[in-house]
Amino acid sequence: MTIILGVVSFNGYNNGHSAVNMAKLRTYSKYARDAVFLLGQQIRLARKRRKWSEMNLAERAGISRATLQKIEAGEMSPAIGLVFEVASLVGVPLFEQDHQRLATSIDLTQSKIALLPKRISEQAHVVDDDF
Numbered sequence: 001m002t003i004i005l006g007v008v009s010f011n012g013y014n015n016g017h018s019a020v021n022m023a024k025l026r027t028y029s030k031y032a033r034d035a036v037f038l039l040g041q042q043i044r045l046a047r048k049r050r051k052w053s054e055m056n057l058a059e060r061a062g063i064s065r066a067t068l069q070k071i072e073a074g075e076m077s078p079a080i081g082l083v084f085e086v087a088s089l090v091g092v093p094l095f096e097q098d099h100q101r102l103a104t105s106i107d108l109t110q111s112k113i114a115l116l117p118k119r120i121s122e123q124a125h126v127v128d129d130d131f
Helices: 030-049 054-061 065-073 080-090 099-115
Strands: none
Touching: 030 065, 030 080, 054 065, 054 080, 065 080
16 A cells, blocks of 8 residues: 655655655855844844743744744744744844834835836847857
């Protein structure tokens, strides 16, 4: 009897699919990885300065302790909204601290976006093959 769970079965066969082919692998630049790691470390530092346990902060954020540990470790898998919420809870600044300045920055950026074309398509490259 063959019992298949996902792409791997207990009899050693995987129906021609590998877990690597089925799962989309994502690579990140060193800059992005370093930035997320730094943010995670800043969150950990701020949490410890407030003398909050991992469980305390996780409960305040409405997430599991395991998710908080991933955030503080700088893993790329937690949703950005969760990371921003946790940073906000412990007081780690992300953009503008002043809500009015943040709103102004949002309005300015949206105004600039409105001036640009709604659709952007790549220009067709004409190949000069006349030798």
